[in-house]
């Protein structure tokens with residue numbers, strides 16, 4: 001007679017690899033002890049020192065997004081192949097892993113998020129820090145009111161050439177970098193004012209209050225978004241920068257690269 005093991009076992013029978021999302025050390029060890037099993041760890045950091053590790057830029061709250069982005073990174077790194085069957089083990093309710101999803105890797109559903117972090121001109125840590133600032137700003141707003149903000153990251157020289165100042169630049173003679181706690185406070189404070197922040201590949205804040213003047217020709221951003229998003233999208237086609245935009249009107253954080261919308265997250269979900 002077939003038992004539960006047989007029925008649920010189909011979820012992980014003959015998979016090409018097991019993908020563990022942020023496992024504990026002891027949980028991971030148990031998998032490495034299984035013979036002939038490919039184990040991939042996905043997370044914001046490699047806390048278990050896994051041999052095969054794929055870094056997530058942020059801990060996606062939505063499980064299907066988390067899995068999708070994890071597998072996209074795994075595909076990009078070449079640790080899995082298009083069409084592979086994977087048992088993805090994640091935590092949905094508690095601290096520990098409590099759920100297994102069987103997923104087939106699909107190179108066609110590629111979003112480009114992995115490129116955004118790993119293959120941009122800017123340092124991945126810089127991109128991650130700016131995304132965090134935008135998400136935090138989206139959660140808290142300015143004194144409780146929703147705010148918008150536009151961050152252009154990388155290829156700063158060219159971005160400066162395609163923009164002009166709206167006001168004096170408070171970062172003119174400073175050498176401050178994203179990620180410094182004080183800078184995060186400053187960025188949030190200045191976000192009340194118009195224009196864009198320009199940030200270098202290494203994370204130096206080059207300028208605030210920049211009015212972007214990219215050519216918007218051929219840039220296709222979702223309908224309903226206005227000038228901030230258009231400028232933010234277009235500058236990434238005209239230069240090798242990426243941009244991260246917090247919308248004052250719908251509260252979402254979006255990232256653009258090469259003129260395309262790559263990522264859309266709701267700050268309230270973090």
Ligand SMILES: Nc1ncnc2c1ncn2[C@@H]1O[C@H](COP(=O)(O)OP(=O)(O)OP(=O)(O)O)[C@@H](O)[C@H]1O
Nearest residue numbers: 148194195196211212226227228229231247248249
């Ligand atoms: N070319 C630009 N460069 C820099 N900042 C801009 C540019 N165009 C607009 N902005 C900034 O975006 C703000 C909002 O503009 P707008 O409402 O048209 O954008 P939006 O895409 O609808 O963004 P939101 O969703 O935040 O309203 C402006 O007040 C200005 O500070």
Ligand SMILES: [Mn+2]
Nearest residue numbers: 225226227249
């Ligand atoms: Mn608007």
